[in-house]
Amino acid sequence: MSANKSKNTKPELILRKALWKAGLRGYRLHQKQLPGRPDIAYTTKKVAIFVNGCFWHRCPHCNLSLPKTNQPFWKEKFTKNVQRDQAKQAELSKHNWKVLVIWECELKRDVLAQVTRIKNLLGDIKKYEVEQEDFLKAAEEPQTYGKKQP
Numbered sequence: 001m002s003a004n005k006s007k008n009t010k011p012e013l014i015l016r017k018a019l020w021k022a023g024l025r026g027y028r029l030h031q032k033q034l035p036g037r038p039d040i041a042y043t044t045k046k047v048a049i050f051v052n053g054c055f056w057h058r059c060p061h062c063n064l065s066l067p068k069t070n071q072p073f074w075k076e077k078f079t080k081n082v083q084r085d086q087a088k089q090a091e092l093s094k095h096n097w098k099v100l101v102i103w104e105c106e107l108k109r110d111v112l113a114q115v116t117r118i119k120n121l122l123g124d125i126k127k128y129e130v131e132q133e134d135f136l137k138a139a140e141e142p143q144t145y146g147k148k149q150p
Helices: 010-021 071-094 104-109 111-125 132-140
Strands: 040-042 047-052 098-103
Touching: 010 040, 010 047, 010 104, 010 111, 047 071, 047 104, 047 111, 071 098, 098 104, 098 111, 104 111
Parallel strands: 047 098
Antiparallel strands: 040 047
């Protein structure tokens, strides 16, 4: 089990490439300071994203069976994994972080839908969003400093 990667897994890389193409940059990877070390974290917006593999984290959508051999061991292992995931997510939520869990099977089905979920979550959090038209108008207006106009 030590040979299984915990960072830079294929589903995680697929999501990160899609986020980059969608212009959703500015995230941090595997932040040690945060509970559970989220795969992707938008620290300024307090959004943590976990990209979970269906087998190890027991995806609720896939209904995967236990391995045939040594089933008591595997059942205990998977139960502990799920409990640890829930505890870390609760801890992040307690510190006012928004937590999003993206499952491997969801990425396989539709990467764009997951990017849209992230975009919507980040969009809900934006405090001061300046429209491009307003920005252009403000740039065109003449500025006078120091003297009052008659």
